[in-house]
Amino acid sequence: MPEPVQEKSTKTTCPYCGVGCGVIARVSNDGTVSVKGDPEHPANFGRLCSKGSALAETLDLEGRLLYPEIGGRRAGWEEALDLVAARFSQSIAEHGPDSVAFYVSGQLLTEDYYIANKLMKGFIGSGNIDTNSRLCMSSSVAGHRRAFGSDTVPGTYQDLELADLVVLTGSNLAWCHPVLYQRLAAAKASRPEMKVVVIDPRRTMTSDIADMHLAIAPDGDTALFNGLLTHLVTSGAIDQNYISAHTHGFAEAFAAASALELPALTKATGLTEAELRDFYRLFETTEKVVTCYSQGVNQSSAGTDKVNAILNCHLATGRIGRTGMGPFSLTGQPNAMGGREVGGLANMLAAHMDLEKPRDRDLVQRFWNAPGLATKPGLKAVDMFRAVAQGRIKALWIMATNPVVSMPDADAVETAIKACPFVVVSDILRETDTARHAHVLLPSLGWGEKDGTVTNSERRISRQRAFLKAPQEARADWWQLAEVGRRMGFGQALGHTSPAEVFAEHAALSGFENDGRRDFDISAHAAIDHDSYDALSPFQWPQPRGTAPQEKRFFAEGGFYHPDGRASFIPVEAPKANTGSDGFPFTLNTGRVRDHWHTMTRTGKSARLSSHLAEPFVEIHPRDARAIGAAHADLVAIESPCGIVVVRALVTERQAEGNLFVPMHWNDQFAAKARIDALVAPVTDPFSGQPASKNVAVRAMRFAAATYGFAVSARKPEGLDAPYWAIAKAEGGWRMELAFAGDDADWIGWSRRVFSIPHEIEPIGYTDRTSGELRLAFFDGDKLLAALFLSPQPVAVARNWAVTQLGVSHANLGKRFAVAAGRPGADKPDPGATVCSCFSVGANQITAAIRDGCHSVEAIGEKLSAGTNCGSCRAEIRGIINACLAAAAE
The missing domain is CATH 2.40.40.20 (Barwin-like endoglucanases)
Known part of the structure; x- marks a missing residue:
């Protein structure tokens, strides 16, 4: 684990989803770290999900990249930075600025993002910087800009609690934004009359609190909300005063929406006429409506149209910017919003300005004193890696993301990166699917070590603070970028010495010649000093110069950011249904x-x-x-x-x-x-x-396999050569699922090689020739080194119990054979598959509690604590209860 900065509690922000939860990290006297939710943070009020609760378990240095590498060898920072600057400069000199690119990430802090954007667009002179937020939120950005003239999220989290109807479309809130889900669930519990509609092809765990689940056909969202707009018009539920005073294009949008009549809508959406009527009637008759949308809407070839179909319904009813109502884009990553604020997308400029608008380019160019500012949008993510494959991009810098896994057509992306003449990867881990192809690896700071700000889905800016010292030679991403920029000759523009200075410049740019023309304005912090930055409390933008922090909703009284101050209704047509292709049903x-x-x-x-x-x-x-x-x-x-x-x-x-x-x-x-x-x-x-x-x-x-396997090992397996394998960290070691094409291998020899078992250690176990099962367990004294379980069918083993055997003493020789059998004795009940990760409660434990009379989620929580922390498992617990009670009633 990195060395603790000092023994105290530090308020910081969770590095996972866009909810932006406040976290209190405490470093104890022995250097161990614990985390808990910050009860004063307005995003979570002390709640944390399972991932946030386990943050302290992810801070070790195992696998960390701790010093720069060039071609796989250790290098110093000077040599590595000189090489990066030289290769980028050479490519620009020989092939122009568009021959280089940055691919960045919503895992970066705003200060990192700002310097990356300033270096690429302002001084290299290319728009070729894009972000993995392109993969999750860019359709929301495009939809907002088309409708509002700006990338503005109008509402706040509180609106979800104050609404009378919350529509969740393309959002598995319970698993993807768990703390926000718990806020909604708590609000519904206190006001049972509140209605929740979940629109999703799957019946996800979010449906546990839904009054209505609409199992929509893939890409049926545009048709669904076009039908809703048509219904709102024909039922007289629109707000004609709002439409007339604050919008334009309504007639055209309605004409496009009304093209599909009810029978065609059922085909396009996969829903029954009754389901459509019930949903439309509920939306029509409920004034306080919030519609939340996330990746299920955005990640589509028609994602922007889906967003605008939703926005059209809220604009038509004037249900926007008022308490408990409005459209709400749920951001995927912790700082996707911050990246948008500084122009992290290839077609944007910093401070929500537009790279395609001459006025915005002139403003940023003058503020940065950047004579070579980019004049056109750069390549978006998919096109960027296509350009890498085509050889048009000669030098690529990838920061805090893993595109060989996350990009579409990932194998082709890997091939492109492998063929690129010069690839730099900044990361915290040495071995990722992407890092293995880097010519230069640069060690970055991780959560707990880096310092800066992030912005959550409700426009709230919070500090991430360091409470651990930088391990060995790891450095901040903004510093790496500034140092390369300095070596490329841009030192005067990139002379920042701290994230506080970067944030102050970012804030100053947001207010530069703004005068209310742009939505993003945090110029109240343009003169922030180091001490004030260290003490900065979470605040919501906008906060213009001379104003105090406030809770802000947009557009209740118009004030949109198109030149005429009006919102634009966008006519959208439902895409044709995907009926599959030959051979791919x-x-x-x-x-x-x-x-x-x-x-x-x-x-x-x-x-x-x-x-x-x-x-x-x-x-x-x-x-x-x-x-x-x-x-x-x-x-x-x-x-x-x-x-x-x-x-x-x-x-x-x-x-x-x-x-x-x-x-x-x-x-x-x-x-x-x-x-x-x-x-x-x-x-x-x-x-x-x-x-x-x-x-x-x-x-x-x-997938036909001759032999299936399950194994546990104290050491990480090496050289797995099975057609199927999957490994996972376990208490005291590793667990793995396996499948093999044959059944006649030397399993003892295989185990010695894969699990690093010394040759002098002999296994205990057995082979059942009738069933074809084999069991092997290797012990060193009273410590279990590894156990392998094989069967012609998927292996029936008490998996979670087997995992625990890595961490207990096996001095009793007789009980070692229980390990080889894969079944605990009567005195050691199998907890079953884990349901509650926060308290490590298994399905068998929950079932036993139900038999003892715990027939509600609350009763299970009181007895086992399951479901009482983040609450993400409550739906799964309820499902187990219902299944057990139904079986008992038969």
């Missing part, structure tokens, strides 16, 4: 799970977070599973024209027929073949450039 939907984050470089370090879902999986409807010959826990191969993955079958009626869901987190560090974005074609929205990750034509088939 299923629709693949990708997304997140509860306890993991992005490509697992952080959460993969936590045994607790890996215990809930320890391997990649596909949610598949029972009838679809039968059709491809797969049973629960079988392996399934999923293929598209771009690639193939192999994952575990999770057979569930939560999934709609014809649709598959696979999470996006697993990568080559944790699984044999599970980079799901290798299947996603590089199809993008024409306005935002955002890839379509929710509607991918694929085929699926059972």
